[in-house]
Amino acid sequence: MSVQGARAAAYEVLRAVSGDEAYANLLLPHAIARQGLDAKDAGLATELTYGTLRRRGTYDAIIAIAADRTVDRIDPAVLDALRLGVHQLLSTRVASHAAVNESVELARRNGGGRGAAGFANAVLRRVSRDNPGHWMERIAEGARSDDERIGLTTSHPVWIVRALRRALTAEGRADELPGLLEADNVAPRVAMIALPGLAEVPDDATPARFAPTAFTTRGGDPEHLIRETGGRVRVQDEGSQLAALALSRALPVREGERWLDLCAGPGGKTALLAAEALAHGARLDANEIAPARAGLVRQAVASVPLEVEVSEEDGRERAARSAGEYDRILVDAPCTGIGALRRRPEARWRKTPADVPDLTALQLELVLAAFEALKPGGVVAYVTCSPHLAETSGVLAEVMRTLSDEVEELDARAVVREVAVDDIDLPDQADGSLRAQLWPHRHGTDAMSIALLRKR
Ligand SMILES: C[S@@+](CC[C@H](N)C(=O)[O-])C[C@H]1O[C@@H](n2cnc3c(N)ncnc32)[C@H](O)[C@@H]1O
Incomplete structure (x- = not known):
């Protein structure tokens, strides 16, 4: 076992995430390959990276006390070495001396020699003197509210x-x-999907609680299963599966219906919609503004024997050139993503409240444009992986106000209950909207919001 290799891979990713705005999930596999880690050490590298990124806010508060200075006054490369060290000291069973020595070495090599090493050593030794519970009390005492x-x-x-x-x-x-x-703050179990009509939930898998298509594997390598099935079994959050199924199963499908996935990248929901379209004789188009992500959509649907045309346009323009053409449109809009923090460890540090107004403006425009592209009787699913009320009920209220008696809100909670294989706890919303809100702690899914809007 190469704990050192795992730490080096984790540190490389931490640096790229804080220095270059990189995404940990995209970078980590490369870092693991470069270090030549076996499966066990790759697991450790993943835990160190994701755990450190998730808990960064707590660790920074601890480091600030132990260093007696705010973290913005610490060299960024040294700070990442400290974060990795604090994570090992307070949240893993890695031996203290190893955690301290390795992080000091990382600080020395990457942050400016002996001075940085001495500083890191002093800070980590101070951290190691107290237990995690005591550190929590200390940072709680320092809070202003x-x-x-x-x-x-x-x-x-x-x-x-x-x-x-x-x-x-x-x-x-x-x-x-x-x-x-x-x-x-807890790594979720990897949820998988067996595309309906194209793959079966494996016999030795554990079916998920709600989506009929979802399951988790009992250990083993999901990559193997994905390859073996030619991509008809894939990794996908159960909430995303419920969101796509809420659209495809909101109303009975008529032969020849036309569907559009307007913000499709990387294509998880597109693949599920394609399988559903194939099963019911519907046609599916997809659109994604970012060309690289549009490429991922093409890969995602490759396993489904249905021709799916993938355009690369701004969704507002894509919808505008198809007025009155579609029966169902998925608007899985760009959002703050604060409902998917379990799976995107750095996401909570990236967005700020200042991002919300721009996102809600875009979400509203995408939904209204999609609505124009519906046939009478057609349905838009407005989905976000954020439960932020501005992005969910706020956008919906504006949509309902703008479209007035052209629009009818379908009961998304009833549709999700109908789709789900077990009872699902979806309370009423205070604003009277019929949207379904999923939650990590309650449903074991990302916090997806699903609203269904029908054109009269
Ligand atoms: C929440 S993600 C969609 C996830 C996808 N439905 C899935 O299940 O894999 C939102 C996507 O919208 C894309 N996007 C952002 N602005 C857009 C726009 N103006 N028009 C179309 N797509 C846009 C982003 O690049 C991103 O891929």
């Missing part, structure tokens, strides 16, 4: 704590906030 305390101890930016609380409160479930914040 209740929300800051919650944010620091659960490693969430305060604006996300507040947005999540508001979204839970809208369902009368504010008391679930601690469970949600905890669930955000």
Whole structure:
């Protein structure tokens, strides 16, 4: 076992994430390959990387106390070495001396020689003197408000704590906030999909709780299963599966229906919609503004024997040139992504509240454009992997106001209950909307919001 190799891979990814805005999930496999890690060490490298990124807010507060300075006054390369060290000291069973020595070495090599090494050594030794519970008390004591305390101890930016609380409160479930914040910090089990009509849930798999297409494997290598089935078995969050099925199963499908996936990249939901379209004699088009992601959509649908044309346009323009043509359109809109923090470890540090107005403006325009592309009686599914009320109920309220009596909101909660194989707890929304809101802590899915809008 090469703990050193795993640490080196994790450190490389941490540096790229904080220095170059890289995505950990895209970079980590390359870092693991470069270090030549076996499966066990690759698992350790993943835990070190994801764990450090998720808990970064908490670790930074601890480092600031131990270093007696704010983290923005620490060299970024040294800071990443410290974060990795603190993660090992407080959240893993790695021996303290090894965690300290290795991180000191990383700081020395990458952050400016002996001075950096001495500093890192002093900070990590201070951290190692206290246990995790005590450190939590110390950072909690330093918080200036209740929300800051919650944010620091659960490693969430305060604006996300507040947005999540508001979204839970809208369902009368504010008391679930601690469970949600905890669930955000736990690596989810890898959820898989067997594309309906094209693949079966393997006999030795554990069926998921709600989506009839979803399952988890009992260990083993999902890549092997994906390859063996030619991509008809894929990795996909169960909430995403429910969102796509809510559209394809909202109403009975008539032969020859035309469907469009307007913001399709990387194509997980497109593949499921393609399988559903194939099974019911519908046709499917897809669109994705980013060419590289459009390429991923083409790969995703390659396993489904259905011709899917993938365009690379701004969704607003793509929809505008197809007025009145489609029966069902998925608008899985770009969003803050604060409902998928379990799976995207760096996401919580990337977006800020300042991003919300631009996103909601784009979401509204995409939904309205999609609505124009519907035939009368057609349905738009407006989906976000964010429960932020501005992105969910706020956009919906604006859509309903703008479209007025042209639009009817279908009961998305009833549709999801119908699709689900087991009882699913979907409380009413305070604003009276019929959207379904999924949650990591309650459903084991990303926090997807699903609304269904029908053109009268
Ligand atoms: C939430 S993701 C979609 C995920 C996808 N449905 C899936 O299940 O794999 C949103 C996508 O919208 C794309 N996007 C952003 N702005 C867009 C626009 N103006 N028109 C179309 N697509 C856009 C992004 O590049 C991103 O791939």
